[in-house]
Amino acid sequence: MSTKTPSKLEKILSAGHLAVTSECGPPRGSDMDSITKKGELIKDYVDGVNITDNQTSVTRMCSLAACIKLKLMGIEATLQMVTRDRNRIALQSDILGAAAFDIYNILCLSGDHQSFGDCPTGQNVHDLDSMQLIQTARHMRDEGKFLGGDDIKKPPQMFVGAAANPFADPFEIRVPRLAKKIAAGAEFIQTQCIYNLDKFEEWMRRVCDRGLHEKVYILAGVTPFKSAGMAKFMKNRVPGMDVPDDVVKRLSDTPKEKQADEGIKICIETIQRLKEVEGVKGFHIMAIEWEEKVPGIVKETGLYPRPEV
Template sequence: MKANTSSRLKKVLSAGHLAVTSECGPPRGSDPEVIVKKANLIKDHVDAVNITDNQTSVTRMCSLAACIRLKIMGLDPVLQMVTRDRNRIALQSDILGAASFDISNVLCLSGDHQSFGDCAQGQNVHDIDSMQLIQMVRHMRDDGKFLGGDDIKRPPQMFVGAAANPFADPFEIRIPRLAKKIKAGAEFIQTQCIYNLDKFEAWMKLARDRGLHEQIYILAGMTPMKSAGMAKYMKNRVPGMDVPDALVKRLSDTPKEKQAEEGIKICIEDIQRLKEVDGISGFHVMAIEWEEMVPEIVEKAGLYPRPEIK
């Protein structure tokens, strides 16, 4: 993790603090105030803010433009990039565009299949995959070169992240896959939403057994449940999600008007439990279309105030 970046996220992590990140989904329109408003709700409680890249393949304002907006506000954006919609020319070009605004974090993803979104009849690109995107950004940064071999003037200084899903199948390659992302050059991980803490802790132990936690910062992904209905939906309908029956039951047993409050309480309890797990470097709090709850979660989980970083 040698490169010198202006990433606040990297500075917080390398100073040994538990980092807090969150995410904002860009609007389905061109109103810049939407993203500014969401960012203002969370800016004092997080170190960096991910901007999603046409998540679930629904067309939205581009991640790069929304990241620039956050950068102008003085925040530290994490540019999410999926390999679904752009080939290697466009990906390199957007990395340089981001770097020209000193956007210093990138999260490399493959992206949901376009069949989930509003352009199901569209072509997908997948010129490179998420693992190769990690390699590409590291190559541009560390070697200062384009994929084609030419020198980059003022190479990008990106802190390079990747996603990990400790719950996806097949489980036996979950740790080899993490090792592979580290080998590709990933420096931080933001995990899939964690609800099955026992399974996540088992995954973390396997990561520690291979010493992977010392080679990469792992941020645990936390998404509060708004209702028992959401828990059921996440359990049954969202690919790669592991929601234990006990959690669904706890929410179902709570009166409807108190379920949101209970969901926040569970999220805070989970963070407090995971804070004690060796190898966890922070939390990625994804309160989906519920950004206003992030400050309360962060405060009550004992992660506030955020550290001062020079």
């Protein structure tokens, strides 16, 4: 498959390799050290690093600044952008800013509701939704035009991604919704954390039945549990998350001091099983404030060394 952008992630996927991406949350302050440390830890084990955009609606350093920092360190960055905090002027403007620093990947999201974060009395924007942000990024790149119709001098060269949650309700529309994101212009997908493998595989079967796996690169999302407590929290408190009881039980039945290791083991087993699933083109490893575990997971699953493209 030919590539449309200078994105390394796109090159790896189009060459037929299983891609590996990860993500980092920016700091709650102006010190870049945590980003550079996280970047150094994982850079040789992944093909790209997403920088989250005020995740869970908690105010942090902006994704764009942290992406630029990674890029300057020679690390491929993916700019996550939510439609919660910016209108179409600011979204287009930030896309250009990212492109100016050769950031070649964008992940388009709507974002958690602000009531979950540190500014619950704030306003949300949602001038566009995530689907329309995908369209906007593609329009800017492919047509070389702003939404307003004017030409862009040196349009942004972004490989455009979106999220998919195979576990949110209603299940029947999960595949049509993916089709809609592809129609909007999504070129790669990073899924919600997968713990319910049977349900994920059922979703993938339906994705393949419609031939959607040939129209978009699907990266399966995984997050290792640090403890049984974390698994319970994700199961009960995080919207749109599907953690089966047997996974929680497996961790609860493990002595506390060994739960973290067990969490990593579950993550590795998940990747091994999903490598065999038709349509899975890579993995998105979201080790939340646990980036040091990413190299081990990548090695243990036979995904190291990363291909040169």
